[in-house]
Amino acid sequence: MNAVLSKLDPLITKFGLDNTDQIEILKGPCSKIGVRPAYVVFVFGSVALFSILFGIAARFLSTFISILYPAYRSIQAIETTGESDDKQWLTYWILFSIITLTDATIGFALEFIPFYHILKLALFVALFHPQVKGAEKLYDKFVHPLYLQYHEKIDKGFQKVQDKVKQQVNDRFQN
Structure with missing residues (x-):
């Protein structure tokens, strides 16, 4: 599975998601399943984006994304x-x-x-x-x-x- 996911590394870097490996709440569960937190963020982000594209919970997901990451980064600040x-x-x-x-x-x-x-x-x-x-x-x-x-x-x-x-x-x- 990591061999497949490692092909996402260039995309993760391109989209500036490398720092998501430092998100504490993801570190524990991701280490248990043996994947980088950046993979989880990328996959969930992709699913959310496709859901928005196809109109599935578009309002909720766009609002959720526009609040969740900025709120976390604000706490870090x-x-x-x-x-x-x-x-x-x-x-x-x-x-x-x-x-x-x-x-x-x-x-x-x-x-x-x-x-x-x-x-x-x-x-x-x-x-x-x-x-x-x-x-x-x-x-x-x-x-x-x-x-x-x-x-x-x-x-x-x-x-x-x-x-x-x-x-x-x-x-x-x-x-």
Whole structure:
């Protein structure tokens, strides 16, 4: 079996999955069956991709993939010293939130686009892939300029809401 799976090594390297051999939760079970964790990730990823292509649980799988790997990498970023990976994952989650909010708002219309979930998954992979660093690029190009333009107004708006809530709570508990 390893002889067959070892033919996947060039693909695993090409797709940047070599580091998945370090995923602790996979090491134990994979050592028991005698395969690299990267093989398991590649096979499950391939099955998920084909399921998405054929429309089998496409929404669930694209959402699952766009959350699972980034969440794990975010935990790793928190647990390491240095801040370069922190920026990557914080910017990913900012863009994930924006895309998810947009999808929740107008996703019903977007679902009519052929292969919508594949395109959405490809976007998320481009955002989180360590070699592409799409999250940082999109953040720098779009989010950061908008933030600079509007953050003072947004901060004032949040402050007004916070002051109103405090006043309401104080009024409620003082009577």
